[in-house]
Amino acid sequence: MSFKIQAIFNICMVTISWLSLYFIGIKNIKRFLPATIIIGIMEILHAKVGKDRKWWVFYNKPNTYVVDELPFNTGPLFLLACGH
Numbered sequence: 001m002s003f004k005i006q007a008i009f010n011i012c013m014v015t016i017s018w019l020s021l022y023f024i025g026i027k028n029i030k031r032f033l034p035a036t037i038i039i040g041i042m043e044i045l046h047a048k049v050g051k052d053r054k055w056w057v058f059y060n061k062p063n064t065y066v067v068d069e070l071p072f073n074t075g076p077l078f079l080l081a082c083g084h
Helices: 004-021 026-053 071-083
Strands: none
Touching: 004 071, 026 071
8 A cells, every 4th residue: 555545544543433433422522532542552553563573573564653553543543442
């Protein structure tokens, strides 16, 4: 996947996820936000440690965490954990 297509995909993924925040409701956001933040921090650490220890192999090597994995963590993963 080219960098331009990947950037567009990442922006769309994060934007659509955050637009669904309206449907979750303020009660659920307040209730699950602390756990969501902890899950996000743990996922960032998991990605860092896993990459350093070579727990997995990528055929198409990711360039950086910010470009390749952070959009998933701030988009769907964050909102699914917050709206659970």
